Amino acid sequence: MTQRIKTIKLIDIDLEFYDRMVISKVKEDVVFQLAHVEQILRICNEVFEGRNYVYISNRSNNYNVNPTIYFELKEIKSLSGIAIVSERFEALKVANFEKQFSPIPFDIFSNMDEARAWAKTLLKKAGL
Template sequence: MEETIIRLKFCTLTFFDNYVIAVINEGEHVDHKLNEILIENIELHFKKPYVYITNRINSYSVDPNIYHRASEVQNLAGFAVVSKEYKTKINAQIEKMFFGKPFEIFTTLEDAIEWKDQLFEKN
């Protein structure tokens, strides 16, 4: 499986065939500005449906209002949060309420990737 890695000032994006794994840096705050940078970089890579997987191995905050804009991204088929931390999963449950597409929370990357496969099989 071929991958492409892009390192931005606030995160690392690892692109695969139909999904991207984002690792946001420790202490960042993902607001509208950073969200637009993410969307621009991802849209340059994908011209087809994809799933965004955020691997939350670092502690950072997210403005849940970014999800309205993210929901408008045409090729974004789904959103997955991966974390082993209880607090992070609770925060993701709140974020999920702001997102208008499939959004799931997982403990492992493997589970998130399996869900992505199932999501594409259904559609």
């Protein structure tokens, strides 16, 4: 497993940074909205210094996502893809709905190892 570079704990979200990957864990009962996305993108831009990365969402908690947030991602050139990870059927079903809104590569996994492997493959395809 890749070494963690940094951990940042926000009010609603914990972020763990690895080489070209960030794993987020949103807290229980949060409504994940555009303000959260903007905050995460700002932090990722600082940590990754504009280099490409993959965002992995660890959906172990129950929370809601406003699917229109994905429309804002089409302009973010450094975000190479989004992976959703959950063992909960309901979370995977919701993620499958959200996938329709994503303008960038978006995949769904039941474990973190698969998501990390997908992220590495995605970055490698992009020549990074």
